[in-house]
Structures are given as C-alpha cells and as structure tokens.
Amino acid sequence: MGEAGELRSWDELIPDALGVIFTNLSLKERVTVIPRVCKSWCKAVSGPNCWQEIDIEEWSNYCQPDKLDQMLHMLISKSCGSLRKLCVSGLQTETIFHFSFAENAGSPSEF
Template sequence: MESEEPIRSWAELPPELISSILLGLNSIEILEKAQKVCRSWRRVCKDPSMWRKIDMYNHGDLGSMGLSDLKWQLSIACRSSNLRSLRLS
C-alpha cells in the first residue's frame, strides 16, 4: 500500500516563490486576478516590492475594463511606495 502524498495548498507557498510566479504576470493580471487567488497571494500582490516597475503600455483603454482612469491611478499609487518606473502610454 502506497502512502498518500499530502495535499498542498497554493496558500502554503513561501512568499518568495509566489513573488517569482507573479513576476511572470502583467500589472493588469495582478490587479484583477492574482490577488483573488487566496490571502497569501493577495498579501504578496500588495507588497510594494511588486510595484517597483509598472508597465501599463499596450493594455489598451484601461477605462474600458470597467475602472475609471482615476481609480486605476489610485490603485497603482497605493501599491507603489517603491515605484521606480511607471509607463501608462
């Protein structure tokens, strides 16, 4: 009889590994989807180190995604205490 492997949760991943995964996503995916995975992912998504460089270029009209330009800018600014680069257009 084989022993069963324990079931692992995404929430158990170390923050450093979650950050590495999230670096493969664009800013919109992080803002709209990744932070909804679980609490630990949301915590990493809100970490200012994730928002040192933000490139929103080539994302089309952000307002057409259901959020006003001001709301997008405020959302980005709240996450960006370590911001080094912001490209909106």
C-alpha cells in the first residue's frame, strides 16, 4: 500500500524487487512475455537479478548446438557478472565456459 492506504501497481515496484519476483517464472516467460508487458517490467527483467541462476538443461537437450551457444551468450550477458548457477547439457565446445568465467570473473559459481 502506498501513502494514506493507496494501492500501488506492480509497475511501481523497484526493478530489483520485480527482478526477484520474475525469477519464479519460466525462462520462456522472462525472455518473451515479461519484456512486453510494460516499460518498467522490461527494465526489471533486463537486470541481473533475473539471471543469477540459468537453468536451460531440459531445453538444451533438444536444441541445435549453434542455437545453444547463442542462447547461453545472451543469458550470461544478462547476468552482468552475477551468475551463480548454470544448468545446461549438450555443449559441443568449451567456448561458453571461457565466456562464462570471463563474464563472472571474481564471483563464486556453480558450473
């Protein structure tokens, strides 16, 4: 509630709070649906709070290797160095690990 008992809308939440809430949604929703709702939600889902844990293991089992690398580059870049956990399978090269560690240098990670 806002001042004097006013209700506040979701788009008035600070981006970090929205980002934490959005982590409970599926990857597909965070990538395709949330950015289209409104400007504040797009900003929130673009922030690193939504991308500290990336789990695309199930999806990666059915994905073409070049698409998998593209998706990982995009998602890891969104984490802005805050990636803590990455779940993926079917990687063809070590390139993505070098990219992951370079993006997250100095932070503890679960790979």
